[in-house]
Amino acid sequence: xxSEFMLQQTPVARVLPVHEQWLARWPTPAxxxxxxxxxxxxxxxxxxxxxxxxxxHAAATAIVERHGGEVPSAYDDLIALPGVGDYTAAAIASFAxxxxxxxLDTNVRRVFARTVQGVEFPxxxxxxxxxEVATELLPDDDATAATWAVAVMELGxxxxxxxxxxxxxxxxxxxxxxxASGYPAYDGPPRKVQTWAGTDRQCRGRLLxxxxxxxxxxxxxxxDAAWSEEAQRVRCLASLVEDRLVVHAGADTYALP
DNA sequence: CATGCGTGGGG
DNA sequence: TCCCCAAGCAT
Numbered sequence: 001x002x003s004e005f006m007l008q009q010t011p012v013a014r015v016l017p018v019h020e021q022w023l024a025r026w027p028t029p030a031x032x033x034x035x036x037x038x039x040x041x042x043x044x045x046x047x048x049x050x051x052x053x054x055x056x057h058a059a060a061t062a063i064v065e066r067h068g069g070e071v072p073s074a075y076d077d078l079i080a081l082p083g084v085g086d087y088t089a090a091a092i093a094s095f096a097x098x099x100x101x102x103x104l105d106t107n108v109r110r111v112f113a114r115t116v117q118g119v120e121f122p123x124x125x126x127x128x129x130x131x132e133v134a135t136e137l138l139p140d141d142d143a144t145a146a147t148w149a150v151a152v153m154e155l156g157x158x159x160x161x162x163x164x165x166x167x168x169x170x171x172x173x174x175x176x177x178x179x180a181s182g183y184p185a186y187d188g189p190p191r192k193v194q195t196w197a198g199t200d201r202q203c204r205g206r207l208l209x210x211x212x213x214x215x216x217x218x219x220x221x222x223x224d225a226a227w228s229e230e231a232q233r234v235r236c237l238a239s240l241v242e243d244r245l246v247v248h249a250g251a252d253t254y255a256l257p
Numbered sequence: 258c259a260t261g262c263g264t265g266g267g268g
Numbered sequence: 269t270c271c272c273c274a275a276g277c278a279t
Contacts, residue, residue, distance in 0.1 A: 007275040014265075014274090048263030048274095055277080085277050105275050125258070153275070162273080163268080193272060194261085205263050243262095 001071055001096070004088045005056045010047050012157075018045055029060040030069045038256030041245060042212050050208060050245055055083025073097035090149075100145035102134045107156025108149075112137075114160060118177030120186040121162070203227050203236040208245060211256050217249035 002022055006015040022043055026032040032040065037057045044053035059081040063071055071092070072078055078089035090101035109122040109130065116133055123130075139145045159166045167173050178184070196202055206226045211218060227233040237254070240246040249255040 004275070009262090009274055009276055010264075011266075011274045046264060048265085049276090051262070052277085083277065087276060091275075103275095107275065157275070191272090192260095196263085199261095201262055202264095208263090 001059075001088075001092050002056065004091050005052050005059075005083060006047055008052060008088070009049060014047065018043070018047055026060075028069060029063040029071065032057055032060040033064045036257060037244065038247075041208075041256050045212070046209075048205075051243060052083060054244060058082040059084060071096070073099065075099070075101060094146045094149045098142055098146045100138065100140075100142045101149065102131065102138055103149040103153060104131065104134055105153060105156075107153050107160075108134065109156075110162065111152055111156040111160045114165075114178035115172055115176045118181050118184070119188075120178060120184070121188065121191070123188065124191070200232065200236050200239070203229075203232050204240055207233070207237055207240060211246060211254060214255075217253040217255040220252045220254065223254065
């Protein structure tokens with residue numbers, strides 16, 4: 001569950017060391033739930049999207065309150081937890097508990113887009129037809145379905161990659177529609193790339209990094225020095241407070257919660 | 258359904 | 269150098 005939260009939009013290589021330290025410090029949900037949320041934010045480090053740290057902490061708290069401290073195995077219980085959506089609920093139920101679920105992440109979607117649909121990339125959002133294909137291909141029994149889910153996902157992550165796929169090493173290359181049709185280039189709507197320089201997201205990251213790297217509360221002037229554009233800085237600090245990633249500690253000081 | 262939300266590595 | 273991302277979620 002911890003790894004799934006961390007892997008939501010963050011590459012595996014960057015997750016590994018943080019995941020290891022996290023589990024050494026908080027081996028159970030109760031251990032994490034007993035800490036202030038700010039400790040989770042600090043331990044999250046530079047994985048990005050720090051709201052995931054708050055959600056993981058909130059999920060740990062909910063697990064203690066609603067499930068006796070044990071991570072639930074049922075999809076419906078999992079998806080009811082903060083920060084757990086369809087993918088994460090299915091992944092935990094399947095990978096950790098061996099249940100039969102359609103695990104549909106970006107890697108799996110790409111594998112099916114190529115092998116079944118014959119296109120280079122899947123659509124921007126999951127379609128009904130796409131989910132039906134994934135459901136139909138899923139093996140019937142729990143154990144085989146769970147193995148299938150992790151196998152297809154690894155295939156997408158390691159072989160059927162977004163760029164420079166290693167088709168020579170692909171076990172289903174002979175069955176791949178995209179390959180059979182001569183690797184037609186992607187011709188859908190342009191895939192959106194998120195801007196970064198000068199955005200609120202960058203500003204928030206800078207501000208939070210100051211607090212993360214400090215031992216205790218920091219003076220407003222330290223935050224002022226981290227971002228020169230005042231209106232944006234003020235707006236972003238307010239949004240961080242609103243998001244509970246930062247608290248107003250004193251008259252002119254801020255801290256992690 | 259589109260948008261906002263971090264970060265640093267690789268092509 | 270610069271661009272494109274990488275195992276989503278909540279709103």
